[in-house]
Amino acid sequence: MNVVSQLDTDEIINTTLEWLKTCVIGLNLCPFANKPFTDNTIRVTTCLKLDEDEILSTLKLELERLGTTKPAEIETTLLVIPFHFDDFYDFNDFLYKANEFLVLNDWEGVIQLASFHPEYQFAETSVNDKGNFTNRSPYPIVHLIREESLSNALDFYPDVDKIPDRNISTMNALSEHQIKDYFFWLNGNKKCR
Numbered sequence: 001m002n003v004v005s006q007l008d009t010d011e012i013i014n015t016t017l018e019w020l021k022t023c024v025i026g027l028n029l030c031p032f033a034n035k036p037f038t039d040n041t042i043r044v045t046t047c048l049k050l051d052e053d054e055i056l057s058t059l060k061l062e063l064e065r066l067g068t069t070k071p072a073e074i075e076t077t078l079l080v081i082p083f084h085f086d087d088f089y090d091f092n093d094f095l096y097k098a099n100e101f102l103v104l105n106d107w108e109g110v111i112q113l114a115s116f117h118p119e120y121q122f123a124e125t126s127v128n129d130k131g132n133f134t135n136r137s138p139y140p141i142v143h144l145i146r147e148e149s150l151s152n153a154l155d156f157y158p159d160v161d162k163i164p165d166r167n168i169s170t171m172n173a174l175s176e177h178q179i180k181d182y183f184f185w186l187n188g189n190k191k192c193r
Contacts, residue, residue: 012082013044015138015185020044020078023182029134029167032153041075050084052094056101059142063107066144077144085140088119098142112150114143118185130179131168138185 020042025034036042043065047058062077085091095115102108116137121127154160171179180186 009046009048012046012080012139016044016078016080016141018184019138022184023133023137027167027170027182029170031157031163032150036075039072039075041071041073043074043077044080045077046080046082048083049081052084052097055081055084055094056098059098059101059144060105062144063102063105063111066111066146067107071146071149075149076146079142079144080139081142082139085117088117088121091115091117091140095142110147112145112147114145116141116143130171130174133171133174133179133183134164134167136183 020033020037024030025037033042043062045062047055049055049058059079062079066074066077085094092115095113098113102111102113116135117140118136118138119127120135120137121132122129122135125132174182
């Protein structure tokens with residue numbers, strides 16, 4: 001059994017917040033992330049379970065919490081899973097199950113899932129393709145997004161379809177040194193800078 005102290009859990013959350021601030025917001029990979037970050041309405045929580053059914057149970061609790069909490073309190077949730085899914089393809093398989101879970105429990109159209117992983121790799125790319133860094137994070141993360149909030153944000157953002165290409169261009173423009181600086185955990189250091 002994995003015993004984790006509150007200090008370790010705090011470090012995982014702080015590392016995730018540092019990634020969010022430095023990479024996602026700092027590189028403008030998600031133009032919608034800054035407002036909830038500034039408003040302190042992003043819930044970052046950990047799931048320390050090692051069993052997929054228990055992780056799905058935690059996901060269910062977080063879906064229910066998001067569904068019963070006003071957006072002014074929790075706009076979106078990052079569910080960090082630090083001790084499971086080291087393999088990206090296992091994580092991808094789990095996401096398929098998680099999305100099926102949304103459908104079976106009437107969350108489809110209400111909450112959308114996005115994913116981040118330390119070894120994230122888009123289809124038809126090489127593992128070293130810099131574009132993969134747009135979705136790389138210190139730990140496996142399932143992002144719970146309110147469909148209504150996303151729809152509202154998209155109404156005010158021009159050329160939303162260009163975001164992925166712009167993000168890939170941003171990553172390709174970074175030097176290897178900058179990649180290591182922004183993605184600080186690559187050096188085996190998951191502590192905040």
